[in-house]
Amino acid sequence: MILTVTLNAALDVTYRVPALVPGATHRVTEVAERAGGKGVNVARVLRTLGDPVIATGLAGGAGGARIRSLLADEGVREAFVPIAAESRRTVVVAEPDAATGLWEPGPIVTPNEWTAFLSRFADLVRGAEVVALSGSLPPGVPVDAYCALIEAARGAGAWTVLDSSGDALRHGLSASPDLVKPNAEELAGLVGHALPRPAAALDALRALAARTVVASFGPEGLLALTKQGSWHAFLPHPVAGNPTGAGDACVAALAHGMIHPRPWPERLADAVALSAAAVRAPVAGSLDLSDYRRLRRAVIVKEA
Amino acid sequence: MILTVTLNAALDVTYRVPALVPGATHRVTEVAERAGGKGVNVARVLRTLGDPVIATGLAGGAGGARIRSLLADEGVREAFVPIAAESRRTVVVAEPDAATGLWEPGPIVTPNEWTAFLSRFADLVRGAEVVALSGSLPPGVPVDAYCALIEAARGAGAWTVLDSSGDALRHGLSASPDLVKPNAEELAGLVGHALPRPAAALDALRALAARTVVASFGPEGLLALTKQGSWHAFLPHPVAGNPTGAGDACVAALAHGMIHPRPWPERLADAVALSAAAVRAPVAGSLDLSDYRRLRRAVIVKEA
Numbered sequence: 001m002i003l004t005v006t007l008n009a010a011l012d013v014t015y016r017v018p019a020l021v022p023g024a025t026h027r028v029t030e031v032a033e034r035a036g037g038k039g040v041n042v043a044r045v046l047r048t049l050g051d052p053v054i055a056t057g058l059a060g061g062a063g064g065a066r067i068r069s070l071l072a073d074e075g076v077r078e079a080f081v082p083i084a085a086e087s088r089r090t091v092v093v094a095e096p097d098a099a100t101g102l103w104e105p106g107p108i109v110t111p112n113e114w115t116a117f118l119s120r121f122a123d124l125v126r127g128a129e130v131v132a133l134s135g136s137l138p139p140g141v142p143v144d145a146y147c148a149l150i151e152a153a154r155g156a157g158a159w160t161v162l163d164s165s166g167d168a169l170r171h172g173l174s175a176s177p178d179l180v181k182p183n184a185e186e187l188a189g190l191v192g193h194a195l196p197r198p199a200a201a202l203d204a205l206r207a208l209a210a211r212t213v214v215a216s217f218g219p220e221g222l223l224a225l226t227k228q229g230s231w232h233a234f235l236p237h238p239v240a241g242n243p244t245g246a247g248d249a250c251v252a253a254l255a256h257g258m259i260h261p262r263p264w265p266e267r268l269a270d271a272v273a274l275s276a277a278a279v280r281a282p283v284a285g286s287l288d289l290s291d292y293r294r295l296r297r298a299v300i301v302k303e304a
Numbered sequence: 305m306i307l308t309v310t311l312n313a314a315l316d317v318t319y320r321v322p323a324l325v326p327g328a329t330h331r332v333t334e335v336a337e338r339a340g341g342k343g344v345n346v347a348r349v350l351r352t353l354g355d356p357v358i359a360t361g362l363a364g365g366a367g368g369a370r371i372r373s374l375l376a377d378e379g380v381r382e383a384f385v386p387i388a389a390e391s392r393r394t395v396v397v398a399e400p401d402a403a404t405g406l407w408e409p410g411p412i413v414t415p416n417e418w419t420a421f422l423s424r425f426a427d428l429v430r431g432a433e434v435v436a437l438s439g440s441l442p443p444g445v446p447v448d449a450y451c452a453l454i455e456a457a458r459g460a461g462a463w464t465v466l467d468s469s470g471d472a473l474r475h476g477l478s479a480s481p482d483l484v485k486p487n488a489e490e491l492a493g494l495v496g497h498a499l500p501r502p503a504a505a506l507d508a509l510r511a512l513a514a515r516t517v518v519a520s521f522g523p524e525g526l527l528a529l530t531k532q533g534s535w536h537a538f539l540p541h542p543v544a545g546n547p548t549g550a551g552d553a554c555v556a557a558l559a560h561g562m563i564h565p566r567p568w569p570e571r572l573a574d575a576v577a578l579s580a581a582a583v584r585a586p587v588a589g590s591l592d593l594s595d596y597r598r599l600r601r602a603v604i605v606k607e608a
Contacts, residue, residue, distance in 0.1 A: 015395075015406055022324045022397075025405030062366030091319075091395065093326075093406065101329030102319055102397065 002046055002255050003128040003158070005121070005149065006039030006057035008106045008138045009067050009080065010090045020093050020100055034283065035070040036090055038134035038163060041245050041285030043076050045252035045274065048289065051259065054079050056124055058117060058138065060107045061086035081120050083113045088138075106138030114141055121149060125156040130255045132161040133177075134248065137168045146172030159258050162210070163251045165189065173209050178258075180210040181251055184217050198223040198232050202304055205230075214271065216250055218243065221272055223304060226264050230304040233268035235295065241279040249278035249287060269299040306350055306559050307432040307462070309425070309453065310343030310361035312410045312442045313371050313384065314394045324397050324404055338587065339374040340394055342438035342467060345549050345589030347380050349556035349578065352591060355563065358383050360428055362421060362442065364411045365390035385424050387417045392442075410442030418445055425453060429460040434562045436465040436555055437481075441472045450476030463562045466514070467555045469493065477513050482562075484514040485555055488521050502527040502536050506608055509534075518575065520554055522547065525576055527608060530568050536608040537572035539599065545583040553582035553591060573603040 016030040043055035055076055059067050060083035067087055071078045085107030093100040125131060131153040133146050142148070146168055150160045154175075162169065162177040165186045173180060173190075184201075188194045191204045198217045205213040205225040214224045221234025253274040257267035273296035277287040320334040347359035359380055363371050364387035371391055375382045389411030397404040429435060435457040437450050446452070450472055454464045458479075466473065466481040469490045477484060477494075488505075492498045495508045502521045509517040509529040518528045525538025557578040561571035577600035581591040 015408070017406070020326045022326065022404050023402040025407060027407050028409065031408050062370055066366055098327040100326050102321070103329060103331050104319070104335050105332065
């Protein structure tokens with residue numbers, strides 16, 4: 001089983017309006033709700049791939065209850081730990097040609113709630129082969145949360161994949177996860193200078209304390225540093241669409257590769273193709289497997 | 305006791321952002337939630353005036369539960385009837401100098417839920433001296449809902465005040481409520497031509513099937529047609545502020561006047577001053593009684 005962790009889960013709400021006019025009042029013609037947060041999207045893609053997956057994390061208040069019931073409706077098994085404060089909403093105001101985001105701040109987590117999560121995590125991780133840790137930390141969760149979870153997972157014999165940013169990523173790396181997946185911006189934050197393209201980034205990947213580093217560069221593909229070698233995997237022609245959720249599809253592919261081990265070039269080609277299929281899909285965490293299979297044949301993997 | 309009815313209750317959410325930029329993603333710095341809907345605001349003002357009040361209506365899902373718990377936190381007694389669908393949210397994106405509204409559509413009410421509400425209303429109205437019916441009807445509620453509720457209230461010996469718009473108002477008027485409070489736009493919709501100012505509007509008021517008509521004209525005040533006479537009540541200098549909720553404060557004052565009967569000019573002066581105090585208050589349904597008392601002394605009431 002793959003366990004995904006989403007400590008700052010969200011209720012993703014989309015408001016459709018003909019045009020967003022600041023200062024005006026809009027009657028929203030359509031409201032769509034969806035469970036959100038990076039780890040939730042990872043779980044959704046893994047379920048599409050047919051892997052056994054459980055989504056855990058923190059979910060609070062009425063919004064948290066809604067997140068859990070929406071996941072159940074989708075058939076994603078969940079083991080979220082309840083907290084008192086309301087899980088955040090991410091509101092997207094969708095016009096025909098533009099999308100405006102309004103991100104609520106995360107809920108405040110109490111020390112007792114964090115202790116309860118650690119206890120639940122210790123139970124869940126005993127059944128996990130891989131733990132994927134994704135996204136930001138809500139206020140109140142210790143900044144070294146991912147460090148504690150990676151150590152607990154390692155103690156239980158599970159592989160770990162980390163996809164976060166800022167201090168949460170930095171502290172998580174101090175526990176040496178099995179795989180870390182920064183994007184170009186996160187990588188720049190870690191090494192202290194911009195690395196917008198994969199060409200010159202291999203040295204930066206060597207500086208990170210993880211067994212495997214897979215860095216994502218948007219349409220320029222993935223740069224991977226592994227114990228078996230290093231590769232650049234990419235599509236010859238970038239796909240058009242919504243990049244939100246592409247990184248989560250990449251993490252799902254890499255976690256999938258840990259329980260279905262094959263040579264790295266194949267795993268990376270899967271990750272590029274799944275990410276691109278997610279870009280083509282209209283909402284984060286959903287993708288069309290036939291898109292994936294078609295794109296998979298076009299991926300180029302070169303030694304780096 | 306005054307019973308307020310809010311069939312399309314809302315969870316009013318305010319997002320504070322430094323500036324709203326269409327197409328961009330915004331981290332919301334502050335989220336404020338408040339129970340909303342016109343009848344809820346009426347109940348809040350009546351509680352401020354010290355009148356015994358119960359807020360009823362339809363409240364659904366997690367949002368409805370939140371509306372009820374927020375009312376309880378404020379000390380407003382509520383007897384909302386639960387429905388399965390989610391009560392709507394009204395999101396206001398507040399910049400320092402502007403406010404952008406996003407109004408979700410109302411929840412769909414089933415025939416069984418409407419029947420359950422009618423039964424609960426019949427119980428509640430037995431203890432009510434006045435019933436104030438405010439706002440729009442959510443989908444699924446019959447368009448003649450206010451007609452049925454006014455007839456049930458009259459059968460139980462309660463006075464009725466109606467403040468709605470469009471077809472809901474038109475059908476409600478067919479039951480001849482004791483008082484109707486259209487604004488200039490609603491009045492224009494009823495009589496078929498624009499009446500932006502009180503000066504020439506008295507004939508239009510005579511055309512409406514209600515014992516008393518009090519029409520509101522924003523900063524130009526109230527025009528009232530009663531069995532005892534007709535008056536124009538206004539402030540010599542309009543106040544600056546947020547007009548949302550001013551009409552609800554007016555309805556609260558008129559309902560208050562029904563259980564504390566005094567001559568109409570005094571009731572109308574109260575209604576003008578409470579509306580103006582609501583304009584000066586930062587959020588709908590709240591007001592400062594010392595503002596009200598100060599403004600009350602300035603109100604001018606003339607026979608019309």
